[in-house]
Amino acid sequence: MCEPGLRLYAQALREGYVGALDAYEAPCLIDFGLLQPTVEDLDRLAPVPPALALHRLLRVSEDRVADERRRGERLAETFEPLMKISGRTTADPPAICLRQGPERINEAIGEAMADARRELLAIQPYNGQNPAARLAASLDRDQALLDRGGRIRTLYQHTQRHSAAIAGRYEQLRGDAEVRTLDEVTDRLVMIDRKVAFIRAESVGSAALEVRHPTLVSYFATTFDRLWRLATPMYPEAVQPPTLNGVSPRQRAIASLLVEGYTDASIADRLGMNVRTARVHIAKLAASLGSESRAQLGYLIGRSGILDQKPRALRESPAPRQP
Numbered sequence: 001m002c003e004p005g006l007r008l009y010a011q012a013l014r015e016g017y018v019g020a021l022d023a024y025e026a027p028c029l030i031d032f033g034l035l036q037p038t039v040e041d042l043d044r045l046a047p048v049p050p051a052l053a054l055h056r057l058l059r060v061s062e063d064r065v066a067d068e069r070r071r072g073e074r075l076a077e078t079f080e081p082l083m084k085i086s087g088r089t090t091a092d093p094p095a096i097c098l099r100q101g102p103e104r105i106n107e108a109i110g111e112a113m114a115d116a117r118r119e120l121l122a123i124q125p126y127n128g129q130n131p132a133a134r135l136a137a138s139l140d141r142d143q144a145l146l147d148r149g150g151r152i153r154t155l156y157q158h159t160q161r162h163s164a165a166i167a168g169r170y171e172q173l174r175g176d177a178e179v180r181t182l183d184e185v186t187d188r189l190v191m192i193d194r195k196v197a198f199i200r201a202e203s204v205g206s207a208a209l210e211v212r213h214p215t216l217v218s219y220f221a222t223t224f225d226r227l228w229r230l231a232t233p234m235y236p237e238a239v240q241p242p243t244l245n246g247v248s249p250r251q252r253a254i255a256s257l258l259v260e261g262y263t264d265a266s267i268a269d270r271l272g273m274n275v276r277t278a279r280v281h282i283a284k285l286a287a288s289l290g291s292e293s294r295a296q297l298g299y300l301i302g303r304s305g306i307l308d309q310k311p312r313a314l315r316e317s318p319a320p321r322q323p
Contacts, residue, residue, distance in 0.1 A: 005029050012047035020045055020096070032057065095213040098201060105198065105208045112192045114140045118144055121224050122154045123189040132165040135194030139172060146175025146305050152181045155227055157272030158250060161245055170235045183253035184270050186223065230306030254281050255301045258294075 001009070005026035012018045012035060020043050029035045034053050034189035035045040097107045099172040113120070120142065122129070142152060150174070154173035160166055170177055180284060197220045201207040205222045211217060233239045250271070257267045282297075301307065 001032065001034075002026060005034075009034050011047065016285055017041075017044040017046050019043060040253065057223060069113055076226070088272060093212055095211070096216075097210040097212075098207055099198075099210055099265070100207045105206075108208075108210055109190060109198055110141055111193075112196050112197050113145060114146050115194045116150060117148055117194045118150050120150065120152045121188075121189070121191040121194075121221070122152075123185050123224065123227070124154060124156055125188055126160060126186050128274065130165060131160075131163070132169075135165055135169040139169065142177075143173055143175070146173060146177065152177035152178070153224075153228060155185050155224070155231055156181050156234070158183055159272040159277075161238070163263070167235070171257060178233070179235040180228060180285050181234050182231045183249060185227065187226065190209075191224065194218075201269060250281065251285055252306055255285060256307055258282065258285075259298050259301055259307065261298075276303070 005028040008018055008022060008026045017038060018035070020037075021034055023029055023045055029045075032053070034048050037049060038044045054294050097108075098234055099108050116123045146152065148232040152175075153309060155162075155178075156166065157180065161181050166179070170179055180229075188200050189197060194217060195212065197211045198208050199211065199220075201209050211220070254267060254272055257270060261269070264278050264282065267282075268275045271278070285301075286292075286297050289297065291300050313320050
């Protein structure tokens with residue numbers, strides 16, 4: 001019942017009636033059968049006693065539940081012989097399943113998270129949008145995993161190290177949650193208890209593959225573990241990415257992609273920044289090397305030797321805990 005309807009129904013109970021015109025503000029009262037015309041005056045509506053109304057509504061609800069149960073029984077009877085043909089039961093989900101649409105994807109992830117006990121591993125590349133809404137939507141289910149003694153490991157790109165939405169979200173979580181960053185990450189990946197993984201199905205739009213094949217999930221886990229060891233800690237204790245001879249990791253990453261011939265838009269997409277920011281960094285790099293053209297910039301980058309410098313692995317990055 002809507003709030004105006006609740007107030008109008010209470011008024012009708014106190015005064016014995018309300019005007020028919022007043023009921024237009026709360027049509028739910030008529031729909032629920034809480035008001036009915038009076039015999040003496042058709043312009044007035046009298047309230048149905050609450051006990052009678054409640055009994056009637058509960059009966060309707062019970063009938064609806066019973067109908068759904070009967071529908072479930074019919075579905076079970078229909079699908080039972082079909083499952084025998086396929087040789088697959090409800091305890092044996094498909095190795096790879098396509099989930100179409102954000103709601104179905106989130107529902108599938110939520111179901112897997114409800115059964116999770118050990119860990120959530122995620123790679124979250126920047127998609128040009130503020131991640132606040134997505135992070136807020138998954139906060140409760142992530143906290144539930146942490147409350148059960150699980151852990152969370154998430155990889156972002158370096159450009160997200162100063163994101164207020166990401167920092168605020170992980171500060172709200174209580175438990176074993178860590179975040180690290182890299183210049184480049186793979187496409188989006190969500191992996192739960194190293195048993196099920198969700199990856200983007202790029203060729204079919206807003207869709208994801210739910211993967212339970214042990215070999216594929218193991219491959220995704222190995223990829224994540226290797227990226228994690230190479231990544232720079234961001235939360236709970238941030239570590240500054242190493243700078244070599246005045247060249248920042250971001251400049252070195254941009255220089256590497258420039259030499260390979262990537263466009264400004266491609267560089268921005270791979271490194272998780274907008275095109276304008278990428279062009280600002282390219283301009284600074286060109287100015288520092290004294291380049292006057294794109295072709296000359298590639299030559300000067302190669303001659304400068306900045307791509308030959310390899311940062312040392314972070315000693316504080318421990319090997320991943322085996323499940």
